[in-house]
Amino acid sequence: MIRNDTTASANGWINGFIGVLIFSGSMPATRVAVLDFHPVFLTTARASIAGLLGLILLLIFREKRPAKDQLLPLLIVSLGVVIGFPLLSAIALRYITSAHSIVFLGMLPLTTAIFGVIRGGERPKPVFWLFSLAGSLFVVGFAVMQGLTASPEGDILMLLAVLICGLGYAEGAKLSRTLGGWQVISWALVLSLPLTITAGLFLLPDDLSGIHSEAWAGLGYVSLFSMLIGFIFWYRGLAQGGIAAVGQLQLLQPFFGLTLAATLLHEQISSGMLVVTVGVIGCVAASKKFAR
Template sequence: MPHDKDPRPANDQHIWAGLAFGFVGCAIFAGSLPATRLAVSAFDPVLVTAGRAAIAGLMSVGLLALRRQAWPGLRLWGQLVIVAIGVVVGFPLFSAYAVQLVPASHGIVFVGLLPLMTATAAVLRGGERPKPLFWLFAIGGGLIIMAYALIQGWRDGHDLRLQPADFDMLLAVLLCGLGYAEGAVLARRLGSWQVICWALVLSLPVMLPLFVWLWLETGESLAHVAEAGPGPLLGFAYVCLFSMFIGFFFWYHGLKLGGIARVGQLQLIQGFLGFGLAALILGETVPPSALIAVGLIVCCILGARKFA
């Protein structure tokens, strides 16, 4: 398990290692929306969100204690709050609500904006001054997403307007991008895997009691869990162990070694991996318009990166 705290300048070896770690992280995250859709087919979205944070938080406590990690300085806790809001609560909760109403492949199109949101958050949090063309590409990517959501909703028989699930996914991606950028900055101070562990520990006093209370309040039981079948249980297990825990080990370490801008580009393939998993696991048909939308978003992201 990597534990690097020295901010050495990146060389070719670090860059390639960062790309390798980042790719594994992206591959893990690509399964998040299909797994979440499986989980919320039987369980409440808030219960799934609290449960994945609580279970991963307990594992984080054990890992931090085993590795005898010192508590972060007080001045870092504010940044950990931002990470927790973005990736522990924000993205899991709003994406879970979204995929209750729309196919996972629909939500994955919105995930195509995640690299752009991460870049924007890194620019704002890092105090950089991008060129005007950066914002042109950023706005263009957002307009593509809006157009896709409107057209898809109209084809599904709704009015030509954004649906509630679209707003949920937009908010989820916005918060996740903020959490990614803040976590990447923190990884240089705390170490890569420590960032998500401390963010989960910070969330644990809220998420663990909430999970227990919701479990009792909604009348969940072992019999109900058994009736749900293996699909929802496997989906819930995946988001607890991989999406909320292991995936961040690889992702933040990759960002730390190879750089946010360089390794962040790997998120461009996450949407296409997600489409494949949605088709394989959920049997969803990926419409050609989704592939076209993601391709156009990739062009906008590459342009934005160039002028950031």
């Protein structure tokens, strides 16, 4: 039994790590896409594309429809990670850089762990919360040092995005234990299809000739990887290794994301960003030990 639990935990961390790697490209890709696409259209387009792919997967594997008691959790997942987080973060990226937004994602482990307790029934050790809170304080401290008056709209939107995303992560992970990881995100996307397709067609730009190839590539990445493939690994990892425990891997996302932002978008990475990143990464190993 212990061996099985250890194996499941190890697999959970591996799947969670792959999910984090995939999600790390979301903010830079979104930043590029919103230069040519309206944030609301981008949100509906990425969800529509991923939803159609998810529907195809469900039909190919002949998955059973969710039970009635699973519909509300799926709706919460849809509102949290299919619509809420992508929309709020896309709008925020009109006010702040992707590098700045990525650092805010360091708060996701704390919000995910909190909702893991509320919705998933998990009970991490008290010391775990100290390290999880320390990682989040690094992020908040960085935002304060940068001066919140520079773009209060962008910062507030990212905080709201992180909060609703944490709820969607925890709810989806709990549901994955009975429904399956890729099935959860696929059904959540399918439930959103009537809204996202309708809104996407209504908001479709009149002239697509002015859309640069980089923006199309950004849309493709957030549709295929950020909205579907990443969640297949992420929800599986959370279900196998624990929501609060594996959720701490999100503290690594700023490091990978900042690297991509500097490499692909040539954004300036300040020393403060690096200090915050090192600090939150240091909290991963410490919090992992006390997650259970």
